[in-house]
Amino acid sequence: MAIQRLPPELVNQIAAGEIIERPASVLKELLENALDAGARAIQVDLEAGGKSLIRVRDDGRGMTPDDLVLAVASHATSKIGSLDDLEHIATLGFRGEALPSIASVATMRVTSRSEEAPHGHVLTVAAEAELAPAPHPVGTTVEVRDLFHQVPARRKFLRTERTELRHLQELVRRVALGRPEVGFQLTHNGRALMQLPALPAEAAGQRVTAMMGEGFTDAALQLDAEGAGMRLSGWLGLPTASRGQPDLQYIYLNGRMIRDRLVTQALRRAYADVLFKDRFPAYLLHLQIDPAQVDVNVHPTKHEVRFRESGLVFDFIQRQVAQALAHGGAAAPMDGDGSHAPVSTPEATPTVSFASSGPSSYSGRLALGAPAPPPTSPGSALPLAEAERVYGQAHASRLGQAIAQIHGVYILAESANGLVLVDMHAAHERIVYERLKAQYASAEIARQPLLVPVPVTVTPAEADRAEDGQAVLAEVGLEVDRAGPEQLRVRAVPALLTDADPEALLRDVLGELEQGSAGHVVEGRVAQLLGTMGCHGSVRANRRLTLAEQTALLREMEQTPNIDQCNHGRPTWVELGMADLDRLFLRGR
Incomplete structure (x- = not known):
């Protein structure tokens, strides 16, 4: 076949194949045109999942009769006029392809009236466009009927009415979420599906x-x-x-x-x-x-x-x-108008540092200008004034005052709102992880040399992985050398993880390294490495803490970013407010 120019109707159908895939594609183009015209109210009427009818009516600027005729011509638009405009596109549409593409695969009628015109005009797009006067308020109505009736091969690929309607509803939902200042109404087969008023x-x-x-x-x-x-x-x-x-x-x-x-x-x-x-x-x-x-x-x-x-x-x-x-932190309270207060960074409070003093103890030091209050016992108590001062400071804090430890796993605290339950291991895991991240970001993860290097027997592949990943291991505070084909030695660990089992720590880190490239781990993999290490450095379950240590952990939590979840996304604490407790005990009924 010799090279020839394609007829305009075939060109438009080819263009429509790129733009118009299903009824939702048509509706998207029409909604964007309405928004570009400055509409503040848009009515969408559908029939048979958009296959029989898609009608979009807006109260935008409307079009003059001359513009109405040009609007259905290929590559005619009021939105750009030069290459410079193309590089500074501020409208949703700009190509001038939507209406002619739609008209090539469906029956289309456009009715519009500009603010200056005494009445509107209707343009029926067929083999020859027909323009005639018609009553219409300021704005534009586009009716698209019998989609793909001229292209049966395309029509048979459309899904069921319910499926196409679901796509149409999701489209209106997306557009409406992005433009709350515009009102939207949606009907299907005469039944109202959505009615959203314009909002300030x-x-x-x-x-x-x-x-x-x-x-x-x-x-x-x-x-x-x-x-x-x-x-x-x-x-x-x-x-x-x-x-x-x-x-x-x-x-x-x-x-x-x-x-x-x-x-x-x-x-x-x-x-x-x-x-x-x-x-x-x-x-x-x-x-x-x-x-x-x-x-x-x-x-x-x-x-x-x-x-x-x-x-x-x-x-x-x-x-x-x-x-x-x-x-x-927790979601900001909703204002009366349905909006949240913007996120604000909490004020800095005194830091809390923890130092392990043995395998079964966990000591905390409150940097509040005074040592942590001694643990209470059934036969002893703080002087009343001192107890009120310490209790008042903690009670005013977000997580309140620790009052008990449950089975060595959870901390129970009293807050201003009710009761707080803290997963001790999950919370401290996040604290250690955030410290490691901060040190890594400053390229200063402190190392603690081991008095006696710890030998670790591994597979040859793991030994090769450790050797290839020396730079990454050093970045996260581990010093490891190879002592044989299947032998590694751990010479130093991160200072924050001095209580961790060096062998278990190395094995887990090598497991993380297996999924990264040799000698290099991208930022996301490093974060996973640090998360694994943070888990090893955290307080284990079934470890008894004094009340002072429990409260110190609460204060440290309040200072730690992302403390609401542990490194694996599990919650670290929950709160039962007084209303929740009253509901549990049927109070007020």
């Missing part, structure tokens, strides 16, 4: 609660951070709001829905320290950046983007989210 900026949390549920907003932090020419705002679900699948993850770039690998990886890294394995975080985040620093013209559906300074964007997102999770 200060009440945006109400839209989040309505769409993501109270379970999310009750366990979420509000974030608002700026830096490096970017702004990151929105809601971060705490680990307690994690999910078994990534179905509550919403990211918007300059108001545009995206599914970007770089952003997702940055968020995954930020949550890695606090999330249990096989769990997914929930979040709704808006990233604002200079349009010139991002290319949105890299994918037909515009879901994927490319950043000019990808490393800077990654670091900014990862750092801000990690800091918010570390310092946010």
Whole structure:
């Protein structure tokens, strides 16, 4: 066959194949057009899962008759006009392909009226576009009927009505979450499915609660951070709001829905320290950046983007989210308008240091200008004034005053709100891990040489791994040398882990190294190494602590980032408020 020019209708159908995959693809393009037109109220009507009808009506600026005719022509748009505009895209659409592509695979009618016009006009798109006067308020209505009726091969690939409707609902949900200032109504076969009023900026949390549920907003932090020419705002679900699948993850770039690998990886890294394995975080985040620093013209559906300074964007997102999770603690209380107070960093309080004095004891020193109060016994007590002072300071703290240890595993404390239960091992594991991370970040993990090197028998593969990974082991505070084909010697361990079993520690670290490349472990693997080491350095279960030591642990917890979860994502403490206790005992009924 000789080379020939393709007819316009075939060109449009090929273009539609890249843009229009299913009814939700049509609706996405129409919603973006409505938002670009400045709509503040959008009505969406569907029939048969969008296969028979998709109607979008908005109260935006509308179009003149001339613009209406141009709107359905290929590559005609009011959103860009030069190469410079293409590098500073601030609208959701810009290619001028949506309406002609839709018209090539469906029956389409567009009715619109501009503010200056006395009445509207309707354009029926067929073989020849027909323009006629029509009554219509200011704004635009686009009707798309019989999707893919001209392309039976495409229509048979559509799923069931229920499946297509689910995709349509999720799309409206995503758009509505990103634009709380716009009202949305959604109907299907005449039945109302969604009705969301437009909200002022200060009440945006109400839209989040309505769409993501109270379970999310009750366990979420509000974030608002700026830096490096970017702004990151929105809601971060705490680990307690994690999910078994990534179905509550919403990211918007300059108001545009995206599914970007770089952003997702940055968020995954930020949550890695606090999330249990096989769990997914929930979040709704808006990233604002200079349009010139991002290319949105890299994918037909515009879901994927490319950043000019990808490393800077990654670091900014990862750092801000990690800091918010570390310092946010429990979810901030909801304000009356449905929004959270922004995350704030807790004030610094005196540090607490721990020093082990033997295999069965655990001593704490409170850096409060006075030594820790001596352990109480049934026959002794502090003077009343001193007891009130010490108790008052602890009771005013977040985790309160320790009152008992349960089976050598849990600490029971009385707080201002009720009772607190602490998993002693999990909490101290997080404390040691955060100390190791801080030392690693400053390249100063202190080592403690062993008086007698500890021999460890390993497999030849493990010995090779240790030899190849000398640099990594040194970075995390371990000094190991090879004494034979199947023999290693541990000469030094991190100073924070002097009580750990050197042999068990080395074996676990070698297990982590097996999953990294020889001689090099990326940052995520180093974090896992430190987490494993933190587990070895923490207080073990069934270890008896005095009340003073228990309280010292509580104070140290209050100073530690990410203390709400251990290194493996398990909770370190829970609180039973007075209302919870009253409910357990049926008080007030």
